[in-house]
Amino acid sequence: MDYSLLLDAFGRDHARHAWPRQRLLHECLRAAIRDGTLAAGTRLLATRALAQELGIARNTVLYAYEQLACEGFVIPDRRGTVVAGIAPAPRRRSADVPQAGLARRAQNLRTVNGTASVALPFTPGVPDLRAFPLAQWRRLLDRAWRGLSFDQLNYGDPAGESALRTAIADYLRASRGVVCEPGQVFITDGTQASLDLCAHACADAGDIAWIENPGYGGALAAFRGAGLVVEGIAVDGEGMAPSLHDWSVRRPKLIYTTPSHQYPIGVVTSAARRLALIDGARAAGALIVEDDYDSEFRHEGPPLAAMQGLVPDAPVLYCGTFSKTMFPALRIGFVVVPAGLAPQLAVMRAQSAAAGRTAEQLALAEFLRSGEFALHLRRMRRLYRQRRDALVEALGRHVGSHAVVEGASAGMHLALRLPADGIADVEIVRRARAQGIVVNALSAHAVPGGAPVNGLLLGYAQVPVERMDALVERLAGVMLDRP
């Protein structure tokens, strides 16, 4: 609250009145309260402090406060003077900007489907938040804050706190077969930030970037934001399937793929396809962005390590996040970059991304190091497998042959492929929403210009087993247009 600024602006507006100082202050404060500039509940500065700040006598301030109290604009209490909860007069409105508008790239954006702040049944991409050991996390966080020195309130390492980079490297080596040193790990604010970083660091405006089709909208947004030309590449039963024609005519600089559990279809990319993609990328001089977002929850089949560690010098940027394994509001993710790119990327990071959040990063490092994270993962894996089983069974019972389940072998969601000539998925999404069920439309994930798809995405991570059957029955009613 800058009272001298307030007073000065008011004085200029009302210069014709030539009020004495105490009247001027009173009128100024009253106007600010009336137009909402001083909101209800705001505590006014103590009279002595305000007098000092404005360089006026304390009596002048006392007079103004008393007048306001008499008029009911402020309420004196034990600790001072508080603005009363009166209805303010309509405030000056900020008018629209006349000429200047948003950039072309910010227009005609697709509206996001179903970003409900409360996770409803089948909302994809949201873990079971109630199962997170929140009390334990709070304790680690509080301990990290208590251990923080004043110097650690300053800007942090732009690559991330060393302890966290080490803990992540340890975890990835042991759990995902990623070959890396802590120096290759860069901490980000989550996968979207990681994709922005990859797009800006590894491709120039006008370069071609591949994404799977259907594919992850966040990658499309990040790549377009960086000025890249995005091409959708078909996905078949073995994963991303570029043709020879794609490699020669749509030669990529960047390739985005989700090999552990393709988003949205859910197919796991075969080992042969992974090796072919690495060879192709190497020949094209391209880098692969491996988004390993769902890899921690594998429900069946042989274990598949990350592409990054598959061959010694894979041209891969490996992205991961704690949004699904811990909780989305945490906002911490990471990219593992090839060792040869790490030094230059550190320079780029230092220049374009101020860093901090030291306490949060140290708490997360401790969560990983102490084994709490591994324990939580194991619990979640068991829970999600049970829920997946229940969902697949219920779908068999209520939907039967009307739709085909895909991608249920890993992750926290599955895809339900619908007949191309049946009800459009967006229509089912709309009707399901009215029933309190959130599902995503596969068609919303089609890359513009790519093949059409019809289907649904069902997240099962937050749906208890005992509620599954009734919810699927309700959804089946919507899908099959039963009353």
Added chain:
Amino acid sequence: MDYSLLLDAFGRDHARHAWPRQRLLHECLRAAIRDGTLAAGTRLLATRALAQELGIARNTVLYAYEQLACEGFVIPDRRGTVVAGIAPAPRRRSADVPQAGLARRAQNLRTVNGTASVALPFTPGVPDLRAFPLAQWRRLLDRAWRGLSFDQLNYGDPAGESALRTAIADYLRASRGVVCEPGQVFITDGTQASLDLCAHACADAGDIAWIENPGYGGALAAFRGAGLVVEGIAVDGEGMAPSLHDWSVRRPKLIYTTPSHQYPIGVVTSAARRLALIDGARAAGALIVEDDYDSEFRHEGPPLAAMQGLVPDAPVLYCGTFSKTMFPALRIGFVVVPAGLAPQLAVMRAQSAAAGRTAEQLALAEFLRSGEFALHLRRMRRLYRQRRDALVEALGRHVGSHAVVEGASAGMHLALRLPADGIADVEIVRRARAQGIVVNALSAHAVPGGAPVNGLLLGYAQVPVERMDALVERLAGVMLDRP
């Protein structure tokens, strides 16, 4: 720690041995410990749990663990089995990527000058961290976490928590003369993120963006990252001074300016110049990005409200941060956008920036609402004014007419203009660093292609009054090349 993945990869590598299962597990774990995949201090999974996870007999696991313990690779303790601190054999190294490298835009970046993680005397842009009421902040944060529902662990509002947007709007109206409603306030991860947002939302690749010359390197990086063509506009004693020629030949789409305290020169933009800039922007169909970063600390002269509120429909995006008023590691900033742009920007945000950090945002809202923030600001204003006075005095004593002090009327730093034919500022920076003093070179802030400058940036926020004279004397010795 994914043991099945570890075992599977090891089994493939050593398929020729046809080991019995207990031997295979033992060899696999030993190899993982030796190459550092299982780091020292890692707690192995309990025998019963591992047997279950791998679908093998518990005795098999017991055998493997006992063998490892005999060999000294693991240490049994009360709670289980921990990897011993032996020196690991050299780990597989990730080779460099052969063909694919970084994008052109990520190369040839200037290395950042003086991003010391510990604030040394005269490091610009760092507040007095020791003066921050850290215990109070920890309490608010802990309270916010305790009050959080499980649902609030989910993705948050992409525009930011409503309580924080309201608290910021209230503060800006009362303290900075900004005309805004909470719906116009967008929370970001700090000014760099705000600038990225402004650049991507309000200009297309190839559009012209103006920045002050000399100017803020972060704006240059953000605008170039968005593919904009950046033009440096000269700054004179009244602020940013575009010529008629600039308006006609280098017609901008975006204009970045720091009117409250120009970065780095420190000049306060005059009211006449502010109005002229708004008029010019409106005529050109451009938007102004007002970075009000240092405005809270005004040491002398008449109060100047933000440009944003100067005229009713100013085409201004107003950026602020809590990095200077609270502490950099917090990583919370904001942009106030024209009301007409807010709805479309909300859509853009929802698509391109996952949000969360709910507890931190609620704690900050409470810090603002309770008056603690205003109290802290008042204390800091007094402190910084004293330190500025001490610095200006000491400079007069030790440097005298060898350099001209500029921009000392506001903020946390001042500029020291050096003769064009004297020692180059970068050389002084280098020598001062050897004396434990961090100053920034003005020449590092020259926009490529713009006029050359020679001078220093001195941050005084973290330098106690009683140390000022001795430090300035030491700096003067470096500047004047005295032994």
